[in-house]
Amino acid sequence: EVQLLESGGGLVQPGGSLRLSCAASGFTFSSYTMTWVRQTPGKGLEWVSSITSSGGTYYTDSVKGRFSISRDNSKNTLHLQMDSLRDEDTAVYYCAKRSAGSVRYFDYWGQGTLVTVSS
Amino acid sequence: EIVLTQSPGTLSLSPGERATLSCRASQSVSSSSLAWYQQKPGQAPRLLIYGASSRATDIPDRFSGSGSGTDFTLTISRLEPEDFAVYYCQQYVSSPPGYTFGQGTNLQIK
Numbered sequence: 001e002v003q004l005l006e007s008g009g010g011l012v013q014p015g016g017s018l019r020l021s022c023a024a025s026g027f028t029f030s031s032y033t034m035t036w037v038r039q040t041p042g043k044g045l046e047w048v049s050s051i052t053s054s055g056g057t058y059y060t061d062s063v064k065g066r067f068s069i070s071r072d073n074s075k076n077t078l079h080l081q082m083d084s085l086r087d088e089d090t091a092v093y094y095c096a097k098r099s100a101g102s103v104r105y106f107d108y109w110g111q112g113t114l115v116t117v118s119s
Numbered sequence: 120e121i122v123l124t125q126s127p128g129t130l131s132l133s134p135g136e137r138a139t140l141s142c143r144a145s146q147s148v149s150s151s152s153l154a155w156y157q158q159k160p161g162q163a164p165r166l167l168i169y170g171a172s173s174r175a176t177d178i179p180d181r182f183s184g185s186g187s188g189t190d191f192t193l194t195i196s197r198l199e200p201e202d203f204a205v206y207y208c209q210q211y212v213s214s215p216p217g218y219t220f221g222q223g224t225n226l227q228i229k
Contacts, residue, residue: 035218045156045164045207047218058216094163103170104211104218105154109163 002026002108004095009113016085016117022078022095022110030073033098035106036080038091038115046091049080050098062088085117121145123208125221131229138195140224142208147188152211155184155193158223159204167206168193195226203228 008020022034036048049059049069057069068081078095092114096106122145132138142153150171156164166175168184171191181196195202208221 037218044222045209045220047220050216050218060217099169103151105166105169105209106156106164107166107169107175109165111163 002097004097004108004110006093006095006110006113009093009115011116011118012085013119014086014117017081017083018085018115020080020082020093020095020113020115024076024078024095024097027097027108029071029076032100034071034078035096035098036069036078037094037096037106037109038089039094039112040088040091048093051078082115085115087117089115090117091115121148121210121212121219123210123219123221125206125208125224127224128222129225129227131227132198133229134198134200136198138193138198138202138226140193140195140206140226142186142191142193142221144189144191144210148210148212150187150191153184153186153191154209156207156209157202157204158207164207198226200228202226 003025005023012018033052035050038048039045051057051069066084070079092112094112095110097108099105099107124143126141153171155168157167158164172184183194185192205223205225207223
């Protein structure tokens with residue numbers, strides 16, 4: 001059974017940093033592109049960042065230069081380092097496994113971790 | 120940037136009725152990149168449909184997807200009480216690589 005378990009969320013002041021983690025199990029983690037998606041009440045679901053099985057990284061424009069996605073295949077863990085946090089980064093952050101092959105969708109999601117950026 | 124617009128924003132129906140949800144793209148997208156998700160309060164999104172029309176594992180056959188180009192539809196043939204939720208469409212673009220979600224349709228009990 002595929003499981004994704006996020007951790008690391010919390011309250012942080014604007015300009016601060018936070019590191020999210022996602023522990024994966026039930027599939028060959030190293031073989032799949034992994035993704036972070038966030039959700040705010042006002043903006044719905046928003047793709048944040050993806051990392052391919054070979055380590056290629058992609059980011060939405062609003063987090064480029066501030067967020068960094070990485071993976072530790074030896075520990076089956078995905079990370080999101082978030083620096084220079086802004087109020088608008090407040091959201092529930094989901095870790096998601098992307099499908100294999102050329103048909104791209106998210107077939108498994110974690111339960112999410114809440115990040116609140118506020119002074 | 121391709122924008123996905125879902126309609127209606129809210130749909131009020133009764134159990135047993137048919138639901139038709141629309142997702143319109145601002146420019147033509149590949150059918151293989153279009154997916155639908157269901158989200159219930161306090162839960163993560165759940166994959167329903169991928170490749171515009173293929174049901175995900177364990178999804179009941181009352182859920183179906185169709186469409187191509189800029190217009191896609193999610194149909195629930197006969198609503199069950201557990202189907203009342205928010206539904207999102209999502210697409211992938213390759214240049215630059217990224218994913219876009221629609222703003223969601225809230226399917227609520229009438």
